Amino acid sequence: MxxxxxxxxxxxxxxxxxxxxxxxxxxxxxxxxxxxxxxxxxxxxxxxxxMKLPPGIKERKRYVIFKLVSEKDRQFSKEEILRGCLYAIHSFLGDKGMSDANVYLIDWNENFGLGILKTTHKTKDDAVVALSLLSAISETKISVIPLNTTGSIKKAKEIIRSLKSVEKAIRNKTEDKNKTEDKI
Incomplete structure (x- = not known):
C-alpha cells in the first residue's frame, strides 16, 4: 500500500x-x-x-463556436485571436470575471475564420457578449459572430467541420459563377 x-x-x-x-x-x-x-x-x-475533483465540484465546460469576419479579408494567427479575445473578455468582465470565465482558445482556422473558445457554463453568456463586443484586432476592423455553443469538444469540432464544408461549397459556387461571367 x-x-x-x-x-x-x-x-x-x-x-x-x-x-x-x-x-x-x-x-x-x-x-x-x-x-x-x-x-x-x-x-x-x-x-x-x-488529485481528481468529484464530479459535483468540477467546473462544466462550454465551447463557443464563432466566426470572425475582417474588413480587409485578413487572416489572423491563433496568437492574435487569443490576445484579442482575452482583451475583450478582460475589458468586459474585469480581472475577477476573467479568472472565473477560465477562457482558452481551443481551435482556430485561419482560412475560414472559425474558432472554438472554451469557457465555463456559468460565464458562457458573458464570454459570448464580450466576444461580440470585440471590434478590432491589430488595427484591423473585425466582427465576431457567435454561431453555436456546445458542451463537448467532439460536437464543437463536428460543427466546425460541417461549417467548413458549407463554406467550401459557397466559395466554389461563387468561383464558378465568376468564371461563367468572365466568358460572357
Missing part, C-alpha cells in the same frame, strides 16, 4: 522529489515509490499525481 504525502507549493512542479524534503500541505498528492516495479524506489524518489 502506498503512503500519501502532501507537498509544499514549492515542490509542485518538480519532476521528482526526495521524500525527506516534504514539510507542508498542498493540493497535489505524492505517493511514495515503494512499489517493486518502480526503478526509483531505492533512491527515495516519488511520483507526483494530481
Amino acid at each position: 502506498a503512503h500519501f504525502y502532501l507537498l509544499l507549493n514549492h515542490y509542485m512542479f518538480a519532476p521528482t522529489i526526495n521524500l525527506k524534503q516534504i514539510r507542508a500541505c498542498s493540493p497535489v498528492v505524492m505517493t511514495s515509490a515503494s512499489h517493486a516495479e518502480d526503478p526509483r524506489s531505492e533512491s527515495g524518489q516519488a511520483h507526483i499525481t494530481k
Whole structure:
C-alpha cells in the first residue's frame, strides 16, 4: 500500500522529489515509490499525481463556436485571436470575471475564420457578449459572430467541420459563377 504525502507549493512542479524534503500541505498528492516495479524506489524518489475533483465540484465546460469576419479579408494567427479575445473578455468582465470565465482558445482556422473558445457554463453568456463586443484586432476592423455553443469538444469540432464544408461549397459556387461571367 502506498503512503500519501502532501507537498509544499514549492515542490509542485518538480519532476521528482526526495521524500525527506516534504514539510507542508498542498493540493497535489505524492505517493511514495515503494512499489517493486518502480526503478526509483531505492533512491527515495516519488511520483507526483494530481488529485481528481468529484464530479459535483468540477467546473462544466462550454465551447463557443464563432466566426470572425475582417474588413480587409485578413487572416489572423491563433496568437492574435487569443490576445484579442482575452482583451475583450478582460475589458468586459474585469480581472475577477476573467479568472472565473477560465477562457482558452481551443481551435482556430485561419482560412475560414472559425474558432472554438472554451469557457465555463456559468460565464458562457458573458464570454459570448464580450466576444461580440470585440471590434478590432491589430488595427484591423473585425466582427465576431457567435454561431453555436456546445458542451463537448467532439460536437464543437463536428460543427466546425460541417461549417467548413458549407463554406467550401459557397466559395466554389461563387468561383464558378465568376468564371461563367468572365466568358460572357
